[in-house]
Amino acid sequence: MNERISIEVLSERIALRVNIETEKIKRFIHCLFNLIKNEVNEDEKITIHNFGTFRKKWIEQTERLNPKTREKIMVPAHYKFYFSPASSAALKVNKEFSSLKPVIIGEDPVHVKYSEAVKPSLLRKAEQYRARIMYENELKNISLQPSEERTTENTSSKKTEKKKNNLLWLWLLLLLLLIGLSIGVYYFFSIRNAQGKETAVLEQHVPKVDKKAAAPYAAHIARPGDSFSLLAELYWDDIFLWPHLYMLNSSLYPDPDKLYPGNPVNIPPAPGAEDRKTMEQDILSVYQIYKNFISLDSNPERVSFRKRNLYKSLAGAEILYPGFLDRHNTVIDSIDRAKAKELASGGREACEAAYQIPLQ
Amino acid sequence: MRTCVDTNFVKMKMFALRYFLIDSIIIYMDKQSLIKALSSNLDITQTESRILLNTTIEEIINLLQEGDSFREKDFGTFKSIIREKRMGYHPIKQKKMLLPKKRKIKFTASLGLKRLINE
Numbered sequence: 001m002n003e004r005i006s007i008e009v010l011s012e013r014i015a016l017r018v019n020i021e022t023e024k025i026k027r028f029i030h031c032l033f034n035l036i037k038n039e040v041n042e043d044e045k046i047t048i049h050n051f052g053t054f055r056k057k058w059i060e061q062t063e064r065l066n067p068k069t070r071e072k073i074m075v076p077a078h079y080k081f082y083f084s085p086a087s088s089a090a091l092k093v094n095k096e097f098s099s100l101k102p103v104i105i106g107e108d109p110v111h112v113k114y115s116e117a118v119k120p121s122l123l124r125k126a127e128q129y130r131a132r133i134m135y136e137n138e139l140k141n142i143s144l145q146p147s148e149e150r151t152t153e154n155t156s157s158k159k160t161e162k163k164k165n166n167l168l169w170l171w172l173l174l175l176l177l178l179i180g181l182s183i184g185v186y187y188f189f190s191i192r193n194a195q196g197k198e199t200a201v202l203e204q205h206v207p208k209v210d211k212k213a214a215a216p217y218a219a220h221i222a223r224p225g226d227s228f229s230l231l232a233e234l235y236w237d238d239i240f241l242w243p244h245l246y247m248l249n250s251s252l253y254p255d256p257d258k259l260y261p262g263n264p265v266n267i268p269p270a271p272g273a274e275d276r277k278t279m280e281q282d283i284l285s286v287y288q289i290y291k292n293f294i295s296l297d298s299n300p301e302r303v304s305f306r307k308r309n310l311y312k313s314l315a316g317a318e319i320l321y322p323g324f325l326d327r328h329n330t331v332i333d334s335i336d337r338a339k340a341k342e343l344a345s346g347g348r349e350a351c352e353a354a355y356q357i358p359l360q
Numbered sequence: 361m362r363t364c365v366d367t368n369f370v371k372m373k374m375f376a377l378r379y380f381l382i383d384s385i386i387i388y389m390d391k392q393s394l395i396k397a398l399s400s401n402l403d404i405t406q407t408e409s410r411i412l413l414n415t416t417i418e419e420i421i422n423l424l425q426e427g428d429s430f431r432e433k434d435f436g437t438f439k440s441i442i443r444e445k446r447m448g449y450h451p452i453k454q455k456k457m458l459l460p461k462k463r464k465i466k467f468t469a470s471l472g473l474k475r476l477i478n479e
Contacts, residue, residue: 093424093425102460
């Protein structure tokens with residue numbers, strides 16, 4: 001009772017029930033909580049059946065009082081982490097006191113007497129209702145006295161008119177619905193066909209001019225240990241072209257160093273000498289992405305790791321296109337230029353050897 | 361540690377983005393895709409990871425039932441507290457009522473987790 005149970009004890013308990021090694025179970029538990037953490041950070045919520053839901057909630061900026069000094073403090077807006085257990089889990093935990101149930105005490109209402117609170121409004125309503133009935137009866141008496149036949153004819157004609165009007169409304173509504181549905185279906189299929197037609201047109205009319213546009217994209221599914229530089233080496237035989245590959249897939253991957261296994265990567269045919277301008281722009285945009293990450297990060301290990309990758313990409317650009325660093329001296333800092341030049345001075349082999357150090 | 365997301369899960373997101381013309385969409389992960397992600401991360405079969413997930417959940421609930429607590433590093437602590445009996449109020453019948461003693465699950469997030477969320 002009231003003990004803090006370590007992960008070793010928990011894994012031993014699980015190992016007694018399942019024939020699996022304790023170290024494997026330990027790794028499993030660490031992996032499970034890591035996944036939950038990352039999932040909540042990215043998507044705000046995760047539910048596990050029979051256990052509960054983990055979620056984060058945005059809390060706005062608020063004014064609070066310091067209980068000791070009685071001074072006003074502004075608490076900044078932030079995310080808060082919540083865990084709400086599933087009903088089955090809550091019932092299992094409360095098994096000890098499950099026999100106890102809530103008891104209603106006393107007959108008198110607690111705050112306000114219900115009859116007192118509602119009576120005036122009810123009375124008002126009743127008066128209004130009575131007055132309305134009186135008014136309707138008077139109207140009936142007046143209309144019935146002069147001629148009974150006319151009134152009956154009038155009422156029957158009114159009823160038929162009303163019915164016709166109702167039917168017209170129904171038909172109009174149905175027509176509107178049909179038109180809306182047909183527009184929706186046409187719009188949906190036109191988008192689908194347009195994508196197919198675009199590729200077909202390219203294949204029919206311009207097959208000889210540029211084969212690269214018509215050539216199919218190779219789809220690669222990332223495995224553990226993969227990175228953009230490795231994929232560039234594998235598919236294009238040149239490790240320094242990885243910034244171009246990353247920028248093509250940048251909509252899926254905001255961080256160039258994180259390529260999750262299992263996710264798809266689109267690989268177009270290798271760029272040639274004509275694509276030099278786009279290549280240089282891609283390298284510069286990767287440089288700026290790294291700079292942003294470095295300025296936001298506080299972890300010194302991660303910052304040094306990112307800086308190393310930045311120098312490698314710049315050195316690769318210098319080797320591919322000599323004079324790259326001097327041409328873009330307004331965009332790239334002087335310190336980064338000096339470091340990249342040091343790496344590039346070793347030649348192509350030395351720079352490629354720097355990539356062979358494991359990424360993580 | 362590297363994490364892995366189920367491929368079907370990503371495909372569903374891509375489909376929704378392409379055909380329904382929505383700029384951003386949130387599809388929450390369920391237990392099945394969690395099991396798939398675990399098995400691909402640790403190189404174990406899906407049945408094995410399902411059994412392990414169910415038993416860990418059961419064991420954590422069992423230790424909470426006994427009054428113990430469990431702490432995972434950089435995530436938080438699960439513990440159970442006893443809430444004493446108290447006077448409540450029935451909102452429909454508008455009458456006082458006595459709520460009995462109860463054991464509740466309580467989770468407190470660690471500092472690392474709070475920092476990660478507010479990065």
